[in-house]
Amino acid sequence: MEGLGCIENHFHSNPGVPSISTPANKSLLHEQLMESAARE
Structure with missing residues (x-):
């Protein structure tokens, strides 16, 4: 799931x-x- 982290960072940095x-x-x-936030 490493790719998702990159996508999240990219999404937050460049909406x-x-x-x-x-x-x-x-x-x-x-x-x-939302799923990632719910798990944390």
């Missing part, structure tokens, strides 16, 4: 990056971020 700005990807990332 407007085109590659992750599509609604579907944002929704998926948001779910993953």
